[in-house]
Amino acid sequence: MSRTHAYNQPRGPDGSARRYLAYGADYNPEQWSREVWAEDVRLMREAGVNIVNLGIFSWARIQTGPNTWDFTWLDEVMDLLHDNGITVDLATATASPPAWLTTAHPEILPVTHTGETLWPGARQHWRPTSPVFREHALRLAEAMAERYGNHPALVAWHVSNELGCHNIYDYSEDAATAFRGWLRHRYGTLDALNHAWGTAFWSQHYTDWEQILPPRLAASHANPTQQLDFKRFSSDALLEYFRAEREILRRLTPHVPVTTNFMVMGHITGMNYAEWAHEVDFVSNDHYVHPGPQRLDELSFSANLTSGLARGRPWYLMEHSTSAVNWQPVNVPKAPGELSRDSLLHVAHGADAVCYFQWRQSAAGAEKYHSAMVPHAGADSRVFREVTELGRVLGEDLAEVAGTERRRSRTAIIIDWESRWAVERDSLPRSGLDHHQEALDWYSAFLDLGVRADVVPSDAPLEGYDTVIAPMLNVLPQDVADHLTAYVNGGGHLVTTYFSGVVDQNDHVHPGGSPGPLRELLGIRVEEFAPLLDGASLALDDGSVATLWSDDLAVIDPSVTVLASYASGHLSGQPAITRRSAPGGGSATYVSTHLNRKDLTALSKKLLETFGVHSELPEDLRERVELTVRAGESAEYWFLTNRTEESVSLAGLAGEPLTGLSKTGEHTLPARGTVVLRVPSGS
Numbered sequence: 001m002s003r004t005h006a007y008n009q010p011r012g013p014d015g016s017a018r019r020y021l022a023y024g025a026d027y028n029p030e031q032w033s034r035e036v037w038a039e040d041v042r043l044m045r046e047a048g049v050n051i052v053n054l055g056i057f058s059w060a061r062i063q064t065g066p067n068t069w070d071f072t073w074l075d076e077v078m079d080l081l082h083d084n085g086i087t088v089d090l091a092t093a094t095a096s097p098p099a100w101l102t103t104a105h106p107e108i109l110p111v112t113h114t115g116e117t118l119w120p121g122a123r124q125h126w127r128p129t130s131p132v133f134r135e136h137a138l139r140l141a142e143a144m145a146e147r148y149g150n151h152p153a154l155v156a157w158h159v160s161n162e163l164g165c166h167n168i169y170d171y172s173e174d175a176a177t178a179f180r181g182w183l184r185h186r187y188g189t190l191d192a193l194n195h196a197w198g199t200a201f202w203s204q205h206y207t208d209w210e211q212i213l214p215p216r217l218a219a220s221h222a223n224p225t226q227q228l229d230f231k232r233f234s235s236d237a238l239l240e241y242f243r244a245e246r247e248i249l250r251r252l253t254p255h256v257p258v259t260t261n262f263m264v265m266g267h268i269t270g271m272n273y274a275e276w277a278h279e280v281d282f283v284s285n286d287h288y289v290h291p292g293p294q295r296l297d298e299l300s301f302s303a304n305l306t307s308g309l310a311r312g313r314p315w316y317l318m319e320h321s322t323s324a325v326n327w328q329p330v331n332v333p334k335a336p337g338e339l340s341r342d343s344l345l346h347v348a349h350g351a352d353a354v355c356y357f358q359w360r361q362s363a364a365g366a367e368k369y370h371s372a373m374v375p376h377a378g379a380d381s382r383v384f385r386e387v388t389e390l391g392r393v394l395g396e397d398l399a400e401v402a403g404t405e406r407r408r409s410r411t412a413i414i415i416d417w418e419s420r421w422a423v424e425r426d427s428l429p430r431s432g433l434d435h436h437q438e439a440l441d442w443y444s445a446f447l448d449l450g451v452r453a454d455v456v457p458s459d460a461p462l463e464g465y466d467t468v469i470a471p472m473l474n475v476l477p478q479d480v481a482d483h484l485t486a487y488v489n490g491g492g493h494l495v496t497t498y499f500s501g502v503v504d505q506n507d508h509v510h511p512g513g514s515p516g517p518l519r520e521l522l523g524i525r526v527e528e529f530a531p532l533l534d535g536a537s538l539a540l541d542d543g544s545v546a547t548l549w550s551d552d553l554a555v556i557d558p559s560v561t562v563l564a565s566y567a568s569g570h571l572s573g574q575p576a577i578t579r580r581s582a583p584g585g586g587s588a589t590y591v592s593t594h595l596n597r598k599d600l601t602a603l604s605k606k607l608l609e610t611f612g613v614h615s616e617l618p619e620d621l622r623e624r625v626e627l628t629v630r631a632g633e634s635a636e637y638w639f640l641t642n643r644t645e646e647s648v649s650l651a652g653l654a655g656e657p658l659t660g661l662s663k664t665g666e667h668t669l670p671a672r673g674t675v676v677l678r679v680p681s682g683s
């Protein structure tokens with residue numbers, strides 16, 4: 001039976017398959033005494049916690065030597081949790097290898113591209129491709145499954161932890177061997193590899209597989225296709241490792257769903273989650289906010305993409321923070337209300353679990369300044385009071401939301417991991433390109449217009465979307481181009497941007513000028529890229545300001561409408577933004593530069609008006625409020641998130657408030673607040 005995208009939610013605390021909103025945290029009892037454990041479960045009950053992620057960094061305490069095991073403390077914790085009605089998402093405990101293992105087998109340690117070893121002393125110091133690591137880790141996973149597979153508290157398996165957080169790129173000998181195997185599988189012959197990598201350039205021709213290496217520190221730019229393939233390989237190697245653990249768990253405990261926590265957030269690019277999402281029984285994500293003007297938009301975008309990876313089905317928020325983290329240059333705490341607002345924005349985008357790192361703030365170790373559900377200050381604190389109130393909201397006010405799916409939007413924004421990888425490399429027309437940021441900027445523009453957009457991976461079906469934004473789609477194989485062309489010819493409106501359609505899957509430039517296989521569809525052809533220096537800008541004749549990039553482009557189809565032209569610089573008078581209407585009512589728009597937020601919002605407004613896409617929010621709420629909708633059988637749940645620091649009147653919005661408003665009083669959305677309305681379906 002295929003499990004692809006099955007949403008297999010863990011059993012509820014009462015043992016039933018009833019849907020519920022899970023609430024909890026990573027729980028690390030090994031850092032505390034038994035007296036503290038007793039207080040922990042008491043406070044968990046007070047806070048409405050019904051699930052914990054347990055044993056994540058417990059390898060050294062469970063397997064104390066090659067053949068010595070100590071499960072007694074974990075047995076006790078599992079029983080204690082169960083006795084208190086708290087379920088367990090149990091880690092296989094393989095995330096961080098113990099000192100006895102790395103001392104006996106230093107050959108499991110990862111190696112950087114400059115040849116330095118990543119020594120033990122932190123965490124995740126293991127090579128994804130090490131056969132020795134794998135043997136030991138799988139033995140532990142098996143022991144965990146045998147010991148706890150039938151424990152009544154167990155509701156899900158949590159493989160390792162944030163696979164690839166620190167060890168995604170390993171350049172060791174093990175990696176070199178595995179990379180060659182991966183390349184043989186991809187290319188079959190050396191001739192095919194030599195062609196794909198363009199090794200005629202710089203005398204890089206290979207005559208033996210053994211000559212091939214990971215892209216270690218080289219005299220100049222490493223071969224670009226080698227770099228791209230190494231990224232593909234590195235994502236695949238960790239996914240392969242995940243599968244190895246998962247297969248043991250499925251064999252021994254077929255009744256328990258298996259997940260691993262993704263890191264869908266702006267700065268993490270290494271794992272191609274569009275592929276990984278097919279391999280888990282339910283999608284889980286960790287997310288941490290970054291301070292800055294797009295803080296909340298980025299949270300929404302990442303949650304939205306996680307929902308896209310889960311194909312709209314409910315997913316698990318495995319970790320986020322109650323307040324400050326410890327790993328940013330300045331770790332700013334959350335203001336009153338932000339804890340709840342941030343959590344509920346994930347729920348708005350389909351999370352059926354709200355979990356944090358971690359339950360109790362550590363007294364020692366690298367993360368002792370990272371917030372938790374129980375802070376250093378103890379339960380008599382604002383954080384714990386907000387934690388307890390959110391537990392009530394999830395358990396009572398929003399209980400009926402559990403299990404509902406995200407309602408599709410009419411617009412989709414595409415994220416493509418391969419394009420992301422290709423533009424973050426060296427030896428490009430310009431450095432500083434950021435596929436994810438470009439997509440996020442479009443998303444912010446749509447939020448400013450009060451228009452919902454789904455963020456989806458590039459392999460997602462596009463049927464049903466009126467408009468698709470595909471920003472910086474740099475790697476464009478013919479089949480993806482065909483897919484987009486069929487979409488437009490079927491009546492869809494496609495918008496794509498600069499540096500799209502430039503290369504194929506081998507990172508070979510499409511001949512004839514970009515956007516390669518989309519030239520005809522767009523009716524334009526880029527003759528030369530014209531990136532702009534940092535700080536430089538060009539004027540467009542519609543009053544917008546162009547930065548980062550411009551294109552010297554030619555219109556090749558007379559039916560193309562020029563929406564804006566360059567009005568300064570040597571491209572002055574030439575088209576900057578174009579649209580071609582397709583015979584079936586669809587259209588293809590090309591934006592050849594980067595626009596600031598105000599100008600991108602103005603352009604999006606014009607485009608969406610042309611495409612007939614409108615906001616579902618009353619005019620005065622647009623920009624200030626994000627609307628996200630989850631759809632149940634007889635009702636929809638409208639999550640209204642305040643994007644501002646001021647209260648917003650919701651007068652005029654119909655629907656029964658489930659949370660965030662007094663059920664009878666004035667409909668005012670507080671600053672940094674969330675309101676959820678139940679709206680009967682079809683109204």
Ligand code: GLA
Pocket residue numbers: 161162286288319325326357367370
């Ligand atoms: C990640 C890890 C956790 C913890 C948090 C801190 O999400 O999985 O173990 O380190 O970061 O933000």
